[in-house]
Amino acid sequence: MRILVLIAIGLLLYFIIGNLLRKNRQQAPLIGEKMVQCKHCKLHILEQEALRSSDDYYCSQEHLDESK
């Protein structure tokens, strides 16, 4: 009976630690990636997803074109 309790505690710890590791993995890219603002609509986007025109960033091709 004692071994079942140990297995239950082991599984519980496994799930808790697994959840914590998953949460850290999801948050890590957000900390590492830079947010930029669309010059046209002021929407915040990730730098890697933004369209860049000289020193300005845009959320979409339309906004880049409209700001020209």
Ligand SMILES: [Zn+2]
């Ligand atoms: Zn925009």
